[in-house]
Amino acid sequence: MDLYEAIHSRRTIHNYEAEPVEDAVLNRILGAAHMAPCHKLTWPWRFNVVGPSTREAVVEIGIRLKGGADPSERLVNAIRSKVLNPGALVVVSQVIDDDAHRRQEDYAATCCAVQNLQLAACAEGLGTKWSTGALTQDPSLYTLLDINPGTEQIIGFVWVGHASNTPSISRPPVEELIRRHS
Numbered sequence: 327m328d329l330y331e332a333i334h335s336r337r338t339i340h341n342y343e344a345e346p347v348e349d350a351v352l353n354r355i356l357g358a359a360h361m362a363p364c365h366k367l368t369w370p371w372r373f374n375v376v377g378p379s380t381r382e383a384v385v386e387i388g389i390r391l392k393g394g395a396d397p398s399e400r401l402v403n404a405i406r407s408k409v410l411n412p413g414a415l416v417v418v419s420q421v422i423d424d425d426a427h428r429r430q431e432d433y434a435a436t437c438c439a440v441q442n443l444q445l446a447a448c449a450e451g452l453g454t455k456w457s458t459g460a461l462t463q464d465p466s467l468y469t470l471l472d473i474n475p476g477t478e479q480i481i482g483f484v485w486v487g488h489a490s491n492t493p494s495i496s497r498p499p500v501e502e503l504i505r506r507h508s
Contacts, residue, residue: 384467
């Protein structure tokens with residue numbers, strides 16, 4: 327798949343087949359993510375590949391956050407499906423720099439790495455979803471993944487897998503979003 331095809335066909339996938347992503351494919355995707363532009367060569371991104379038993383623990387954190395003391399069976403099943411069905415889960419974190427400007431540049435670089443990851447996955451015939459929210463901010467997730475919140479922040483989850491369906495979306499014409507200045 328060429329670059330433009332990957333850019334134009336990549337979509338956020340919400341539903342996945344319960345089929346694993348091969349390690350060699352995931353390594354190629356993460357290698358492409360690592361090629362993101364990085365001002366001052368700080369390499370601020372970290373890719374935390376989350377395996378099956380750790381994903382089960384992530385499910386429990388999600389249930390606690392969303393369901394309280396007595397979660398419904400429907401909620402538990404939805405969280406289990408969301409966390410366990412995609413073939414791979416990568417938690418992307420960023421090393422925190424003390425300088426606020428550098429920290430912002432590093433965040434932008436880490437976001438570029440996530441985009442590279444998503445485009446590479448698309449080129450491999452896989453779907454992705456970049457997810458943020460309460461789960462990515464919960465202290466117990468940091469503990470589970472052995473991420474020190476004093477030195478790194480979680481930017482988000484990237485689900486990677488074989489899409490069970492690919493949504494279509496409508497975008498405004500790009501001409502409506504371009505400003506030209508003389």
